[in-house]
Amino acid sequence: MDRRASTDEAEIDQIWPVKPLDTASRVKLDGWNPPKYSVIDRNGTGSDGRRISLLANHFKVNINVPDAVFYQYTVDVLQDDKSVRGKRICRKIIDKLYKIYHSDLGDRRFAYDGERTLYTVGPLPQEKLNFTVELEEVFVGCERMDNESSRGLSKRPKWSFSKHFKVGIVYAVSIPLKSIAVALRGAEAENNALRVLDVLLRQQAANRGCLVVRQSFFHNNSTNIVDVGGGVNCVRGFFSSFRPTQGGLSLNMDVSTTLILNPGPVIDFLMTNQNVKEARYIDWEKAKKMLKNMRVNATHRNMEFKIIGLSDKPCNQQYFQMKPRNCNSVINAQTVDITVSEYFSEYCGIKLTFSSFFPCLDVGKPKRPIYLPIELCSLVPLHRYTKTISPMQRVSLIERSRQKPPERMQVIEDALKNCCYGADPVFVDCGISIDDKFTPVEGRVLESPKLKVGNNNDCIPHNGRWNFNQKTFLKPIDIDRWVIVNFSARCDTSRLSRDLIDCGRNKGMKIECPLALIEEDPQQRREGPCTRVEKMLELIRLKYPRAPEFILCALPERKISDIYGPWKKKCLSEFGVVTQCISPLKISNQYLSNLLLKINSKLGGINSLLAIELSSSIPIITDAPTMILGMDVSHGSPGRSDVPSISAVVGSCYWPHISRYRASMRTQSPKLETIDALYKPVLSGEDDGIMRELLQDFYRSSNYCKPKQIIVFRDGVSNTQFNQVLDIELVQIVKAYKHLGETDIPKFTVIVAQKNHHTKLFQANAPENVPPGTVVDTQIVHPKNYDFYMCTHAGMHGTSRPTHYHVLIDEIGFSVDNLQNLINSLSYVNQRSTSAISIVAPIYYAHLAAKQMAQFIKLEDNMSETSSGGITCDGKVPVPELPRLHQVVESSMFFC
Incomplete structure (x- = not known):
């Protein structure tokens, strides 16, 4: 799409009428019963690609006493008739209880979650038991140094415990171990026995003095701790959890890292x-x-x-x-x-x-x-650090966390041996043993798609990468009116402009000399970032009443600068100009080439297309107008519950192409993962939601075709949230479509992509990472649901992490091979790079858009510690509206 083209609302209204709904119609739509969507079962496996022998970090679990039964008990720990909370103190109390009263417990060992639940293999002698426990360790109190002492009372703080504790244990329910067989048939509701086994893993780690973070365990061992700067250390541990798979119950073990404070x-x-x-x-x-x-x-x-x-x-x-x-x-x-x-x-x-x-x-x-x-x-030792880390700390963390495949496999094997799960008394009681060999899996390597670049030349990716050095853009954009602004004292802007023009010529872009090279007054560098940005833009307005088409901005620092957020906000929402920020310390020919990939995409150009895309021969996609959505939610920094989340959705344009997208963003309640603004009716009867913008842009750019098929790629949701995606988000999309006056509902295919998992794939006979295009849809996948693992990128450092795709519904009717090839191809359409990415481009773009908007408004810096003063009467933090993009740039790929 050309940057000069803007959405003509009147033209859209003539062809796709958007009439405000009256009250009766809106009530009818809000009360409309949408179709009931449910997660589909697997419909087969793929066959495309060459076969490859792989190993997965899943270890087979054998159950030798299938008739064993777990008995669940509710535990109440009291001190002075008040409940005691805190996993560490409660674990100490229950451990002491077993040492004293093990005969009263029938000598049954148990699994305790550190809170209110305890499990045994077989029943305890009585359904209700009461004990008194005295700890050898006495927590000493001290005088309270607060205004409560003014009443003449010498109190102990609430966190100061006495020696004596009362413990009540009451029977709750029994859980047959054979219910695991139900989970292995794919019944999600029947996984209580698996939760018991995961509690066992956590208890064993806690008994060894590990820091327990859900199912990851970290030991205070100096060989596993590395300084990453700023008083923060990276500690390496392991992840361990039971998983029902097609091949039976398995233990998924992996290397895990977290950050701790330097004690x-x-x-x-x-x-x-x-x-x-x-x-x-x-x-x-x-x-x-x-x-x-x-x-x-x-x-x-x-x-x-x-x-x-x-x-x-x-x-x-x-x-x-x-x-x-x-x-x-x-x-x-x-x-x-x-x-x-x-x-x-x-x-x-x-x-x-x-x-x-x-x-x-x-x-x-x-x-x-x-x-x-x-x-x-x-x-204290092993104190987890959960606050935002600096860019340098992040780089150091990544460097320290990397492990080549052979090293990672060895660490996993050593962790499994050191855990000694086979000697755990509860595992022994229920007859559970764990193999020590990686699970062999057969994978397939899909063929890389062919790309088309300028002059109708082919570009053949090799190992997930392709070379653009001797090639031109498929659709280069000419830049006539542009400006360079310089906030840095170290950047030579005159040389920068010459080098950029020369590099653009090699890519087929005709870039005129910039209208101006505007240097910041050195005196202004002492002022705040918002003031500096405002004064710089005021200079441009005074010199050029007609806004330039593009601004190149040299930032004063590497990585994230304080200038970045205010600059993006002013340019994209108020000034209406596409802008590209650069770091003055990294300028080189290769840097400029990569820069032009972004600039050309932002201004409406096309760097490359899939060959099948250019020839309009993508299976299923070209049969009917098809829209592709990428959806993601960006949350505030850990520990900031007052910072709104940002939901971002990108939608494809220019069907039958699948490489061009536009984005729409909204703020929503902090930490809310479900997107709640896809459909947003307002008092006037109009829809102010995300989908309306994307549907109208698809319609305008796709020769006035309405989408008959919609493919949704959703990122960031867990297995327990799949139904929310279908019952809430998908229903909102349907309502937004019907709000435009349509009666027919498009066919949907909804796919969730997960990167936050611990399954790794290794080549059985080679030390390298698995090749790009590797897909696994047997053995280690879900017993019933339609899922598969795919690694589309070339892992150059460390061990590749495949993306776990879950197909929730498929009304469109893709074959397994067609869908897997489409996902593989969508990893090659990222316009800002010359390598395949690890996840489909629509999700990657949505992530970039959300991330940029978080910087765009600087939410975290602008919201003070006293923001609770604005809390509403129902106790919720008010969510500020996100500034809308200027109409000149709202349909651009500004996020590239």
Whole structure:
């Protein structure tokens, strides 16, 4: 699509009328009963491609006592008649209980989840049991340093436990081990026995002192821990979970990594995290955000606390009220004001040094603070780090996590041996044994699709890659009016423009000399990013009342710059100009060639097309107007529940082509995975949802054809959310289609793509990664549902992770081979690269669009810590509207 073309709403209305619905019609549509969609079964396996012998990291599970029964019990742990919560303390209590009362439990070993559920193989002697447990470890309390002491009460904090605990165990339900056979027939509802087995895995890891993160386990072993900078370490562990497959029950084991804090003094962590040499240079506002919710050990008491914030004043100025130790009267006790420094000096015998002048750590509650000097606190070992990491930390994490296939296989084998699952007493009781050999699997390697580039030349990918150096774009765009703006003091823009023009000529693009090279005033570099952007655009407006077609922007820093978000927002939503940002430290001929791939796509050009796409011979797709959707949701950083999520959907244009897309985005409630704005009726009776925009653009660009077939690729949902995709999202798409006045409903094929899984494929007779196009649809797949694994990219570093595709419905009626070849081909249409990607391009584009819009409005930076002041009466955080794109660029591939 040419960048100069814009959506003519009047033209659309004439051919595809969009009349606002009256109240009665809207109520009728909202109350309309849509078709009931359900997940389909597998309809066979594919046959295309050459055969290849593979190994999968699934280990066969044998059940030698199929008649065994798990008995589930509800556990209540009480202290002073109040429930005790916390997996670590509860596990210690139950472990001690078994040591003392194992005979009363019939010597039955159990699996305990650390909360309220316990499983045994066979019943306990009684259905209801009560015990009293006394821990040898005593948690020592301390005086409460808060305003509650003003009432003359000397209290122990709620987190301080006494020695004695009451434990009640009550029978709940029995779970036959043979119910696994039902799961192996594909019944999702009958997987309670599998959950019991996964609890067993978690318990065993917890008993070995591992950090347990769902089904991943990390041991505090120095050989597995690597520093990634900023006081954060990468720790390598393993993932372990039971899976029902076509070949029977298997144990899926894989290498897993997570981030932990470097244990030690809190002050040392802050200095490392902020890269300062002395504590007096610490930025305490940043420290407050960083430390929130971290757990520390108070060395003077050997107790663990969670940080909720920092004190307003330093230790030697922060007062609290307390009752003097020599006052015995409770009712008429007089309180005194004392500083934190004085308290520790007089009552604890601890003379504070440097921390007297620093804020205290607040480990209490919002209205009942408890202050601890920072020099007495250390971060606990194996403390998981869940906050946003910097670009450099991310690069370091990726580097440290990579493992070549042979190394990864060896690590998995060693982990399986070290776990000693065969010696676990509960596994022994139910007759479960696990093979130690990787599962052999037969895969197929699909042929790479042929590409067409400029001058009708063929481009044949080799090992998932193709060379564009001696080739021109299929449809190059000429650039007449463009501007270079420079926020960097290190970028030579005059040389940049010459090199870009020369490189464009080699790709078939005619690029005129830029209208201007606009340098930022050095004095403005001290101002905020929004101000810098506004002043730069004001210069362009003054010089050129008629906006340029394109702006090339040199950012001041590598990776993500503070300029990026405000710049994109102004250019795409207000200025209406396509823009490309560059990093001044990486300019080279290859860099410029890759840059032109993005620029040409953003301006409406086409770099390459599939040969079958150019000849309109894609099976099924060319038979009827077919629209392809890619859907994704981007969430805020971990721990930020106040940051709205961004849903992004891209839709194909210019049928029968499948390489051109436009995007539509909306904000939605934080952490909500289901897209709720696909259909969005407003008071006027119109539809302001995502699908209306995409359907109209498809109609306008596809020679006024309405889609009769819609293929939906959905990313980011788990197996338990499949029905939500069909019952909520698919129904919204249908309603949006009917809102346009249509009575016939298109045929749908809905496919979920998962990257967040732990199945790996290895070549049986070679140390390299599996070749691009490798597909597996037998043995390790679901026993009943229609799924398969496909690895479409060339894994150059580490071990390739295949994408797990689940076909939820297929009304269109693809054959297995046609669908797998289509998915393989859609991994080659990414216009911004010259290599096949690991997931279909529509999903990749949706991810890029959501990610860019998150930067686009800088949600996380603009929403302050006090945003709770805007919470509505029902307790929900109000979701701000996403600024809409300017009509000049809304149909462009701005996200490339």
